[in-house]
Amino acid sequence: DKYLSGLGRSRKSFGDRIRSLSNSFHGIDDDLLEEIMILLLESDVGIHTAQKIVDRFEENASHIHEYESMEDYFISILHDFYDQEQDGFIHYNEEGPTVIFMVGVNGSGKTTTSAKLIQYYKDLDMSMAVAAADTFRAGAVDQIETWANRLGVPCIKGAPNQDPSSVLVDACRYAKDHQIDILLADTAGRLQTKTNLMKELSKMVRVCDREIPGAPQEVWLVLDATTGQNGISQAKQFLDATQVSGIILTKMDGTAKGGIVLAIHDQLKIPVRFLGLGEKPDDLQPFDINSYLMGITK
Numbered sequence: 001d002k003y004l005s006g007l008g009r010s011r012k013s014f015g016d017r018i019r020s021l022s023n024s025f026h027g028i029d030d031d032l033l034e035e036i037m038i039l040l041l042e043s044d045v046g047i048h049t050a051q052k053i054v055d056r057f058e059e060n061a062s063h064i065h066e067y068e069s070m071e072d073y074f075i076s077i078l079h080d081f082y083d084q085e086q087d088g089f090i091h092y093n094e095e096g097p098t099v100i101f102m103v104g105v106n107g108s109g110k111t112t113t114s115a116k117l118i119q120y121y122k123d124l125d126m127s128m129a130v131a132a133a134d135t136f137r138a139g140a141v142d143q144i145e146t147w148a149n150r151l152g153v154p155c156i157k158g159a160p161n162q163d164p165s166s167v168l169v170d171a172c173r174y175a176k177d178h179q180i181d182i183l184l185a186d187t188a189g190r191l192q193t194k195t196n197l198m199k200e201l202s203k204m205v206r207v208c209d210r211e212i213p214g215a216p217q218e219v220w221l222v223l224d225a226t227t228g229q230n231g232i233s234q235a236k237q238f239l240d241a242t243q244v245s246g247i248i249l250t251k252m253d254g255t256a257k258g259g260i261v262l263a264i265h266d267q268l269k270i271p272v273r274f275l276g277l278g279e280k281p282d283d284l285q286p287f288d289i290n291s292y293l294m295g296i297t298k
């Protein structure tokens with residue numbers, strides 16, 4: 001399955017080590033807690049989140065005999081720590097098009113992820129359209145348009161340097177007129193000037209809501225998992241600029257530090273909605289804590 005193949009690198013480092021600790025387990029002591037701390041830190045969980053997990057591991061120690069192995073106990077601690085139930089569900093518009101904004105810095109995998117989402121929703125028999133609202137970056141419009149053509153969905157674009165908000169208005173109207181289920185808006189990811197980014201995104205939200213009340217229903221931040229803790233500080237800038245409702249972590253297949261998922265969820269308090277596990281359109285999986293934990297351990 002995709003999770004198992006995509007998370008192979010993390011499983012090799014994280015899973016193999018937790019298993020060897022589990023095999024030589026003889027009780028919870030300071031040495032073991034330290035080993036687990038190191039393991040978490042080396043998986044990019046980050047010091048604050050790692051400490052919380054180690055504390056839980058220690059506090060719940062009286063339950064360890066309920067598990068077949070220390071490894072299984074540890075996995076259950078991670079499972080409860082992530083607490084996916086609190087994430088709730090993705091918001092879809094019952095009355096008309098659902099608009100999803102894609103935000104993220106260049107190179108994070110935003111365009112590829114948009115292509116993957118087109119494929120994902122097409123597979124669910126939903127009608128799609130794409131707004132190429134990243135009008136500033138040379139090539140961005142072409143890139144998303146190429147994917148849209150390849151996947152057979154309409155792409156609404158403007159002239160080079162056209163105001164992204166006006167492209168978005170056109171796209172919203174198109175989506176309404178053509179009974180589109182999901183409109184993906186590829187937005188610019190320039191962080192050089194945070195105020196500009198903030199202004200641009202809030203304008204886009206405003207015009208979108210005017211066309212389709214309640215839209216955008218979702219704003220998804222695309223983060224490159226291989227950037228580790230740096231990605232988290234980058235994410236915080238976006239969180240300051242707009243109301244991000246979900247995270248998509250890309251390039252999970254390219255890192256052995258899959259623990260970043262736990263750090264993101266704990267530190268940003270935003271649901272991880274999808275994982276990017278490769279470069280092809282079908283290398284995207286809805287995030288599921290059980291599959292993820294199996295993928296990095298078993």
Ligand code: GDP
Pocket residue numbers: 104105106107108109110111112113250251252253254275276277278279283
């Ligand atoms: P953008 O600048 O944010 O739009 O980034 P792109 O979508 O162009 O992606 C940048 C590079 O990352 C491309 O070479 C993609 O093929 C690659 N990429 C994106 N997502 C993934 C992923 O989940 N796994 C891997 N291995 N590569 C990815």
